[in-house]
Amino acid sequence: MIRWIATGIATGxxxxxxxxxxxxxxxxxxxxxxxxxxxxxxxxxxxxxAPESKEQSSLGAPAVGLMLAALRGTLDFVVPAAEAQADxxxxxxxxxxxxxxxxxxxxxxxxxxxxxAIGLTSDGLVEQRDANLVALADRTRARKLVSDENxxxxxLYSEIAxxxxxxxxxxxxxxxxxxxxxxxxxxxxxxxxxSGDWAKK
Numbered sequence: 001m002i003r004w005i006a007t008g009i010a011t012g013x014x015x016x017x018x019x020x021x022x023x024x025x026x027x028x029x030x031x032x033x034x035x036x037x038x039x040x041x042x043x044x045x046x047x048x049x050a051p052e053s054k055e056q057s058s059l060g061a062p063a064v065g066l067m068l069a070a071l072r073g074t075l076d077f078v079v080p081a082a083e084a085q086a087d088x089x090x091x092x093x094x095x096x097x098x099x100x101x102x103x104x105x106x107x108x109x110x111x112x113x114x115x116x117a118i119g120l121t122s123d124g125l126v127e128q129r130d131a132n133l134v135a136l137a138d139r140t141r142a143r144k145l146v147s148d149e150n151x152x153x154x155x156l157y158s159e160i161a162x163x164x165x166x167x168x169x170x171x172x173x174x175x176x177x178x179x180x181x182x183x184x185x186x187x188x189x190x191x192x193x194x195s196g197d198w199a200k201k
Contacts, residue, residue, distance in 0.1 A: 026172045027088065034088035034160070035180040038095075042102045043184065092163045098156045105149055112142055119190030119198060124157065124178035125150045129190055129198055153177070 090099075109126070112118045117133035118126055126149050134142045157177060161170040182191045182201070190198050 025166075026169055028172075028176065030088045031173060031176040032180060034090045035177045036184070038090060038099050038156070038177075039180055039184050041099050042106050044106075088160065089164055090160060092159065094159050095156065095163060098152050098159065102149065102152050102156075105145060105152075108145055109149060112145070113186065113189045116188075116190050116200075117142065118146060119192060120178075120181050120185055121192045122178055122182075122194045124174045124181060125153055127192065 109118070112134065115133045117128065117130055119129045121127050126146050128143065128146055131139060131142075157170055157174045158167075160173050161167050185191060185201050187201055189201050191201060192198055
């Protein structure tokens with residue numbers, strides 16, 4: 001009996017430690033907010049969608065709410081400084097310059113997104129989906145737009161991670177942006193799933 005109780009306590013402590021590590025080392029919610037701010041700047045204020053709700057638990061809403069409240073209270077008691085660290089700085093001159101560059105290019109990319117010639121990828125980039133949907137005279141221009149956009153996006157993810165003192169966050173930043181670009185894409189735009197298949201929003 002005592003062994004089971006000890007095992008339960010140890011499991012709870014490990015779970016708590018995992019939650020603390022996630023909150024301290026990569027503030028996912030703050031990263032989503034930062035991504036949405038940049039996407040709003042690039043694509044315009046009418047494009048940003050609310051973060052998609054997570055799949056509902058099999059427990060009832062009141063039970064889930066009570067459990068989350070208890071966990072939040074415990075975390076606030078154990079790591080009161082975690083919330084203070086949960087921020088992503090996107091105000092550096094380099095980040096602002098990359099955002100401005102992407103914003104200036106956005107209107108030129110929209111017709112290619114609208115036609116389905118290009119789409120968003122699961123790694124936060126843009127990819128040519130169907131060259132046949134681009135007029136022959138525009139193909140070189142479309143390729144250059146995609147190349148320049150991807151260069152800016154790659155630089156942006158790296159710069160955000162470095163600016164926040166965590167170069168190791170780059171893959172997390174990239175994943176967060178990939179999800180938010182797709183979530184904020186216009187209806188009818190294409191995006192590539194993790195499986196590599198294209199889907200239409």
